[in-house]
Amino acid sequence: MKKCEQIKDLILTDYIDGELDKDLAGSIESHLLDCSDCRAFFKEVKDNAAMPFQKVLQEPVPSQLWSAIKENIENENQATNPLADFLDKFRGLIIFPKLVPVFASVALMLLVGSVTLNTVQIQQAKDKDQGEYLVALLSPTSSSTQGDNNDLGTPIEHYFL
């Protein structure tokens, strides 16, 4: 009886898993031929606790597994690779030429604006000077005063006249 208990322990593990040496496995096989109780136990273990797992086929690996792993590795490399950092900075420089036309347009607009403003201001100043000159010519008092005094108002003019 004690022998049967020991054999049942071995049936549950080493015997059913083929981990016993030939001699011990042989002695268990001999016992199974003689002992119906141990033989029934062996069949029960085999059918209910071992065979269902041993018969099952391997599940196919889902195709999305590799693409997910590859994507994770690429993201990880980008986050840690110094070369990738450098390339990111370099990519910033590559973006710069895209802004050149924008800067050029703004500069051109500023240039045109300032030239136009200058022209208007010069024209306004000319118009003002011409108006004052005409007013002076047409005004009798101003011509006599000017003629009497010869005062043109600046020291350099005083010097030459």
Next chain:
Amino acid sequence: MEDIAKDILVKASQGDMEAFEDVYKASSSFVYNVAFRVVNNREDALEVAQEVFMIIHQKLKTFRFESSFKTWVYRITANYAINFAKKNSRAKTVPYEDSFGEGAVLSEAQTRMDQEHQSQLVEKLLAELNPDQRACVVLRDIQGLSYEEIAQALNININTVRSRLKRSREKLLSLRRQVDYEKV
């Protein structure tokens, strides 16, 4: 799991993606199937397998070839899957007895079962075990590892492998008897 040549492992460790793809092709079936059977859920298995390959990719740079690459992959996969299963244990939705169908005797039913039914049965049987017992049964009965390989993969004594397998099988037998008793 298929053997992988050392030069492929060296290239993969240096960041060669084609070489790493070869490593993946040789080991993905083992990694995914162990993950699936230990966490006992397809969706979680995909997450576990993905993480296992990320760990392999990161740690391959420091792999010194002092131990077998296979054993290294077994260890990473089994430990990650066991820890995941322990953290994310899900409620069982189908009772054990339902998996056998009406009055079927498992040994007779085996011959008639198609593979889908077989797979579902295994899923339900594994759900009755704790993650440590499940890993031992999966590595032994589904993946065909020896006791020594299981001990190395799980970093446990070979007698612990024996006792976990013994308890797992006793539990499955006891449940089977209970189902038979309730039907009488």
